[in-house]
Amino acid sequence: MSTTEHPHFELKARALLLGRYLDPRRLDQFEPLAINPLVVAVANGGHAVLLRSGAVVLFGVAPADEITFVAQLRAFVKEPLERTEHEDLLLTIDPKRTEGVERDRVVLLNTEIARLQVIADILGKSVLLAEQESRVASAFDRIEPLANRLRRHGRGNSDAKTLIRQIGEALAIQQEMVGRGEVGDKPEVIWERSDLERLYLNLEAEYEIRERQVALERKLALINDTAGTLLDLLQSKRSIRVEWYIVVLIVVEIALTLYDMFFHARISH
Structure with a gap:
């Protein structure tokens, strides 16, 4: 993804919440492009940002490649969700425009890793x-x-x-x-x-x-x-309730004592 080759183009970002926790330290099979948060390349093009919250944010990844990549991640997801939350965002890459939010999209000057990390942080939180x-x-x-x-x-x-x-x-x-x-x-x-x-x-x-x-x-x-x-x-x-049980037991004990005293008194007479 180079702004020199494509001075103006669009890119789709897609965030998926896969589970309760994703441990990036176990993902040594992927070569990191950046860390905190971890950014890796996706086969056949695109990038993925992996977050501890259990979210993964994909940039420029085709639907078929998304399915394959997410399937790879499943082994590292703790307490996977039955229903996957997702959020989509359209990015317009244009070095000649002002960077920021425009209606239903975000304008970026370029697709450097640091900018993708910022986008991923917000989408992952969302x-x-x-x-x-x-x-x-x-x-x-x-x-x-x-x-x-x-x-x-x-x-x-x-x-x-x-x-x-x-x-x-x-x-x-x-x-x-x-x-x-x-x-x-x-x-x-x-x-x-x-x-x-x-x-x-x-x-x-x-x-x-x-x-x-x-x-x-x-x-x-x-x-x-x-x-x-x-x-x-x-x-x-x-x-x-326990206090009432104790009171009842005391009353019963007193009654039994009085009865015993009364019974013995009658026998002695």
Whole structure:
């Protein structure tokens, strides 16, 4: 892909979220063109950027080659997704135009690796957030009836295992978003290439990365609070039940003692 040979052309970028985690250190069968994030060449032309979040971003890769390359990656994907999230973006490569976002496409001056890394970072974060937004929506569907039951009847009606699973799901999403996805962080290439920061910020704003992250964090906090409150109520209810059991046992013991005393008193008379 050379701007001297093709002063003006279009290139398709396609991001796929394959699973929960992709370890680039195991991908030694591919020769790296750049690292952090890892960039490799794809057979028959094109490039792929591999991200720890489980996303791969392809540039200029034909559909048939995409299928072959993704099949190669499957062995390195942990917890593969049943439904693959994807995001497509059209790139216009033109050294004579101003670099930035234009309606349904992004204009780039050239296709140097650093620029592809910036594009891949944003697209990888976008597909990760899309998958997490779907998971959070499902979590809300499960937690909402429990909250409504608490509002209407003043009590919950769920088991501790279900509530703990909800809290665990919320924590897992947060860990993937902040840890592996590094959604709130700039890519390392920006620190080395400050001239690409404007492109990065424009893309970040276009895909509303920060806004989506904040919205997700608020929803996750609400799920945690709701599940935690219901769990506390459930534990309190169990504690009260245990206390009543103890009271009943004490009453029974007193009654048996009184009966025993009364029985022996009658025998002695």
